[in-house]
Amino acid sequence: MMILRNILNEIVPQPIRDYITPKVVALFSSYFQSSFTFVIEQKWDFCDNQTFRAAEVYLTTRLAGLSSRELLVGSSDLKNPTAEPNLGIPPNTKIVDEFEGIHLEWTLHSVETKTYPYEKRYFNLTCKKEFRDKKMKDYFTYLAKSAEKIMRHREDLYIYTYNREGSSWQAAIFEHHTSFETLAIEPQLKTTMIDDLDAFSKGKDFFKSVGRAWKRGYLLYGPPGTGKSSMVAAIANHMNYNIYDLQIQSVSDDGELRKILTATKNRSILLIEDIDCGADASRRRQTKNEEDVELQKQKKKPDLGISLSGLLNFVDGLWSSCGEERIIIFTTNHKEKLDPALLRPGRMDVHILMDYCTPFVLKKLVAMYLKIDDHVLFDPIEKLVIEVNVTPAEIAQQLMASKNADIALKGLLEFLENKKMKKEEDTKVEEEGEIEDGETKE
Incomplete structure (x- = not known):
């Protein structure tokens, strides 16, 4: 073998040796390995x-x-x-x-x-x-x-964010402890959500039998501070799903969107927050006059960004079948601004209004933060909660001011009274403005 190797090295040129050697090795390996x-x-x-x-x-x-x-x-x-x-x-x-x-x-x-x-x-x-x-x-x-x-x-659950420079999802441990037990929402909404999620998790055979992708779409809408992010956390913890948080305004075009979304894993939540602010594709179609005005504004701007069809194709089109057991959640503060095509059944299956605080939500928050079920200030506070628009986030902020129930609830009462006074002042100013406008026209 040594003599043969020396002869080959001396006689056979290097390029030919490089070509022959792997084939000989592969041939012998197939027989002896x-x-x-x-x-x-x-x-x-x-x-x-x-x-x-x-x-x-x-x-x-x-x-x-x-x-x-x-x-x-x-x-x-x-x-x-x-x-x-x-x-x-x-x-x-x-x-x-x-x-x-x-x-x-x-x-x-x-x-x-x-x-x-x-x-x-x-x-x-x-x-x-x-x-x-x-x-x-x-x-x-x-x-x-x-x-x-x-x-x-x-x-451990993970929340992912897309790194555009590295073209990859980057993860961090998700430790948001909100659950449906601690989430301050109405009992009927809680029951509806749990039943719907449980039915979805057991629905593989059903979705297959009706020829639909195994996915579920939720639209969370309502004023800021009403618990939309907390609802997402409760869904993730209930389903034991990772979250892919996509900032859609950073996506350059439909091709990049497909690449990003097909890289997500099964048994996960795709979250697109404030979708009305993030992409022109999601917004309500404009009237002819609005389109003409907008066209003049956009003439000098490059034609970039994802299209409505590109977004819908993943939500409810052919690309929606690339993966299974996925939940898609859109959040918005202004549902009326979204294009109706995005809200049709089969795209956003369940529309959930996250509204201002109610007396039940108030008591739930007080029980969690102050560990009490009753107080002498409950009645006046409940009446003010009904009269003024106050979010659960605002209530929670006031309750966190002190661990002493008397101090915390007194501060909450003053906060709501000031909010009511401001509302009355704003209403008075609006009425006076309408009267002045009417006199001017006359």
Whole structure:
């Protein structure tokens, strides 16, 4: 072999050797090697590879007893820096698994590239050749089901924001503790939401039978400070779903929107807040005169941004089928500004008014913040709550002023009385203005 190698090096030119050598190695390997390797890349077609994602989730449960010289550890828990770090999958480290007595070896590889996404990540799964078909038939199904089970019982939820420079979603631990038990809303709305969410989570077969994507759309609308963000947190905690918070005004066009949205995972919430402010595509269609005025304003501006059709195509079009068990939530302070096409059934399935404080919501907030169920000031405060528009956020702010119930409720009463006086003054000014306008016309 040494003589043969020397002869080849002396006689055969280098380019020919480079061409022949891999083919000879592959030929001998196919006959003499007893192992087979599956390559599982992070990307598959236009979307993330679901098998890769399942492997990422599943293999973290096989790291505790990993016998290697290094381990990947870290924590994204900003609220608890002293918490025990989590284990991550270290690159180029062999992870051993066993399935029905068959020995399996996993290895994560990462290679830098010169084009997007600038890093190619993939798993190698190695087993004996004779078990290749069994792996394809049984093991990958077991892998997917195990990962799904782990995700349903995960302890930490994450909120993602899109990093446009890196073209990727970046995560932080979501520790908003609002639940439907602590959310200050009317009992009927609470029951309606819980029943609807539970029916959705169990509706896979139903959605499939009627030929619809397994998704649900909620529109939360109402004045600022009425608990729209808290409602989102309660939904996420009830469903145990991660949140993808998309600032839609930062999306340049429909193509980028598709790339962003198809990178979200199943069993998640896509949140687009203040949609009436974020994209021209979501706003009410204008009249002819309004269009002419707006056209003159926009003549010198570049034609950028997402279109209404681009947004609707993901909400209710063909692209809505790329993924399942997803909840889409839009929030707005001005429902009337949204294009009617965005509000049709099948796009935003449930419209939820998050309104001003009611007597029930008031008592719920007082019970949570002051730990009392009754007080001598309840009656005058309830009457003022009915007379003036006050948000739950404003009520909560007043209740947090003191842990002493007498002091906190007295401050709340004064706040509501001042709010009532201001309302009466504003009404008086408006009436006087209308009278003056009428006299001027005469």
